[in-house]
Amino acid sequence: MTRKLLYLPVLVLAVAGCNCESARKSALTAHEKEIDSIMAEMTLEEKVAMLHGKHMFSSAGVKRLGIADIEYADGPFGIREELEPDSWTPLHMETDSATFFPTGSALAATWSPELAREYGKGMAIEARLRGKDMILGPAINIQRIPTGGRTYEYLSEDPYLSGLLAVGYTLGAQENGAAVCLKHYALNNQETARGIVDVKVSERAMREIYLTPFEMAVKQADAWGVMAAYNKVEGKWCSENSVLLNDILRGEWGFKGMVISDWGGTHSTGAVEAGLNVEMPGGAFLGDSLLVAVKDGRVSEEAVDERVREILRVRMTVKPVPEEMANKTMTSQPNAQKIAYDVALRSVVLLKNSGLLPLDLQKYGKIAVIGDNAVCPQATGGFGAGVKALYEINPLRGLMSRIYDKAEVEYVPGYRRYGPMDRFMRKSPVCDPDPEMLAEAVRLAEASDLVIFFAGENREIETESSDRKSMTLPLGQDEILRAVSEVNPNVVTVVVVGAPVDLRNVEKLSSAVVVSWYNGSEGGNALADILTGKVSPSGKLPFTIPEKLEDSPAFSLGVFPRYDEAPYSEGIFVGYRWYDKKNLPVMYPFGHGLSYSSFEYSDISVRSSGKGIKLSFQIQNTGDMAAEEVAQVYVERPESMQEMSVRELKGFERISLAPGESRKVEMFIDRESLRVWDSVHSCWTVEPGRVNIGIGSSSRDIRLNATTTIK
Numbered sequence: 001m002t003r004k005l006l007y008l009p010v011l012v013l014a015v016a017g018c019n020c021e022s023a024r025k026s027a028l029t030a031h032e033k034e035i036d037s038i039m040a041e042m043t044l045e046e047k048v049a050m051l052h053g054k055h056m057f058s059s060a061g062v063k064r065l066g067i068a069d070i071e072y073a074d075g076p077f078g079i080r081e082e083l084e085p086d087s088w089t090p091l092h093m094e095t096d097s098a099t100f101f102p103t104g105s106a107l108a109a110t111w112s113p114e115l116a117r118e119y120g121k122g123m124a125i126e127a128r129l130r131g132k133d134m135i136l137g138p139a140i141n142i143q144r145i146p147t148g149g150r151t152y153e154y155l156s157e158d159p160y161l162s163g164l165l166a167v168g169y170t171l172g173a174q175e176n177g178a179a180v181c182l183k184h185y186a187l188n189n190q191e192t193a194r195g196i197v198d199v200k201v202s203e204r205a206m207r208e209i210y211l212t213p214f215e216m217a218v219k220q221a222d223a224w225g226v227m228a229a230y231n232k233v234e235g236k237w238c239s240e241n242s243v244l245l246n247d248i249l250r251g252e253w254g255f256k257g258m259v260i261s262d263w264g265g266t267h268s269t270g271a272v273e274a275g276l277n278v279e280m281p282g283g284a285f286l287g288d289s290l291l292v293a294v295k296d297g298r299v300s301e302e303a304v305d306e307r308v309r310e311i312l313r314v315r316m317t318v319k320p321v322p323e324e325m326a327n328k329t330m331t332s333q334p335n336a337q338k339i340a341y342d343v344a345l346r347s348v349v350l351l352k353n354s355g356l357l358p359l360d361l362q363k364y365g366k367i368a369v370i371g372d373n374a375v376c377p378q379a380t381g382g383f384g385a386g387v388k389a390l391y392e393i394n395p396l397r398g399l400m401s402r403i404y405d406k407a408e409v410e411y412v413p414g415y416r417r418y419g420p421m422d423r424f425m426r427k428s429p430v431c432d433p434d435p436e437m438l439a440e441a442v443r444l445a446e447a448s449d450l451v452i453f454f455a456g457e458n459r460e461i462e463t464e465s466s467d468r469k470s471m472t473l474p475l476g477q478d479e480i481l482r483a484v485s486e487v488n489p490n491v492v493t494v495v496v497v498g499a500p501v502d503l504r505n506v507e508k509l510s511s512a513v514v515v516s517w518y519n520g521s522e523g524g525n526a527l528a529d530i531l532t533g534k535v536s537p538s539g540k541l542p543f544t545i546p547e548k549l550e551d552s553p554a555f556s557l558g559v560f561p562r563y564d565e566a567p568y569s570e571g572i573f574v575g576y577r578w579y580d581k582k583n584l585p586v587m588y589p590f591g592h593g594l595s596y597s598s599f600e601y602s603d604i605s606v607r608s609s610g611k612g613i614k615l616s617f618q619i620q621n622t623g624d625m626a627a628e629e630v631a632q633v634y635v636e637r638p639e640s641m642q643e644m645s646v647r648e649l650k651g652f653e654r655i656s657l658a659p660g661e662s663r664k665v666e667m668f669i670d671r672e673s674l675r676v677w678d679s680v681h682s683c684w685t686v687e688p689g690r691v692n693i694g695i696g697s698s699s700r701d702i703r704l705n706a707t708t709t710i711k
């Protein structure tokens with residue numbers, strides 16, 4: 001169990017006042033003496049040259065002193081192909097095809113910090129083969145807007161789940177030789193007007209919700225890089241927000257690494273004193289202008305020295321890859337591909353199952369596969385980082401590889417693909433079905449025993465730089481499903497998405513519903529192994545799927561979209577915190593995910609001590625199939641002096657059980673993880689009093705309850 005403690009919120013803070021000591025000594029401080037002597041030899045010009053991009057994805061070292069440039073690799077779900085040094089144009093190399101890992105919300109659906117650690121390892125292995133020093137990921141902003149363009153890339157609506165996965169990813173990457181770059185710090189929760197929007201947020205919401213994932217990855221995993229976001233927070237650009245960069249990140253959390261701007265996200269030479277180390281990709285502000293500013297005393301050389309020291313700490317810790325070693329072998333490696341499969345397999349979420357899954361190929365020998373999302377590639381698309389994947393097993397290919405000799409499978413697209421030109425022309429993806437394609441789908445459904453309907457979005461619809469306008473399924477999918485289900489009642493719907501979509505019709509018209517994400521190079525194989533029953537599904541939703549977009553907090557309060565000031569009026573009530581507080585029905589709750597087996601929870605016991613709450617419970621696999629369950633621990637503070645969420649996730653454990661097997665699970669909730677931000681005194685506090693513990697299979701499927709008190 002000690003291994004698990006690594007991931008529990010061991011926020012070892014001296015909570016007296018606000019002087020929170022960082023939780024661990026950073027590996028980056030092992031070279032201070034060496035750095036002293038390097039810096040003593042550096043000229044001001046050489047120092048300033050380090051503080052901005054040398055090329056599109058590199059920043060300068062000091063060749064004269066044998067300090068290598070820093071090479072960056074766009075992530076966060078695969079090592080981006082090699083581009084021309086000073087443009088976005090690919091070099092079309094032979095060896096830069098990488099493993100496409102499941103995207104953020106898919107990784108989060110595994111609820112496994114251990115798999116996140118493997119994920120970070122896989123990313124680092126491939127980054128190093130490409131000669132890269134820092135992965136531009138993980139992307140860990142909170143999914144505030146269900147239709148957020150980068151919800152697919154981010155992890156969760158919950159800070160604790162996001163934080164533990166970020167810890168895992170960071171540990172895995174950095175222990176395998178590549179620095180991470182936590183992004184986008186901070187409060188980059190919308191793509192609409194992302195380069196100008198000014199977020200207005202309560203200190204409590206900022207601390208408890210939006211900063212916590214970054215804090216956990218810095219304190220518990222010693223993250224070495226952070227990327228400043230494009231937006232403003234309380235009137236200050238993130239790339240020059242001294243409160244975020246100096247006071248909180250460095251002063252309170254003990255961050256010893258380097259902060260780079262997002263591409264084109266720097267706004268002044270003053271950013272150096274505010275805590276920015278590197279302006280990417282160019283030197284508009286931290287190039288010659290900075291040199292002049294230092295020489296005429298507008299920017300202190302001491303600030304320049306601090307920023308250079310922080311960069312050198314990372315440079316001395318991440319060993320440079322010799323030029324002759326980089327790009328010499330294919331980026332995508334079998335060990336990383338296996339990790340991609342393992343993550344994809346445990347990410348698939350079974351939302352509903354009236355018995356059609358796993359597929360009974362004796363009974364249903366003629367299978368219709370309907371929907372372009374059965375074949376649509378998801379590794380690239382939209383704006384921003386994608387992966388030139390060595391391969392991508394799509395769902396149809398995965399399925400055929402498993403059942404080609406056991407069933408008769410026929411495929412029709414059902415709807416056309418929303419493509420780059422549609423996005424470029426700003427066409428809405430929400431449109432009526434194509435009559436001929438609809439008719440073809442109905443004909444095939446009528447002639448088949450069972451239909452697997454592939455619904456959902458794609459990477460042209462869910463993309464960086466724009467937010468979706470609605471949760472409605474695109475391309476007439478609801479109508480197609482209705483027509484198909486009228487001629488064949490045996491429908492399994494697979495939803496290929498990265499973010500919430502409106503599933504009200506899908507739920508009514510399908511006997512089974514599965515979410516299979518943008519699930520990486522091995523996604524089709526993983527999905528096929530779930531649908532055919534080789535493995536029981538075990539994914540859990542990392543976000544709530546509301547009945548309708550208007551029920552979600554920012555839409556319900558009318559504070560999104562906003563183009564200049566974005567008031568986070570919902571405060572801490574993001575995601576399930578909101579729906580619970582408002583007692584709203586949801587389509588599928590945070591943490592929901594079914595299995596082919598069933599689990600019985602019993603014998604809860606809780607005991608509080610000065611350090612926290614020890615709890616244990618029994619869980620049994622009462623079905624006839626081996627399966628994994630993610631048991632979740634939610635905490636309620638009914639006596640709190642502050643306005644609180646109804647319940648908050650404070651622990652979870654993925655448990656693998658053979659049929660009939662029962663196990664006692666022991667967990668520990670660190671007292672500090674019950675902290676609340678005291679906005680009056682501007683510091684963390686842990687309130688003594690009653691703590692109600694709920695343990696269950698989702699945030700709205702609590703199986704065991706107990707109460708204790710903490711002092």
Ligand code: GLC
Binds near residue numbers: 074136183262384385
């Ligand atoms: C983008 C993204 C950031 C990415 C960077 C480099 O605008 O916001 O996540 O790493 O530019 O491509």
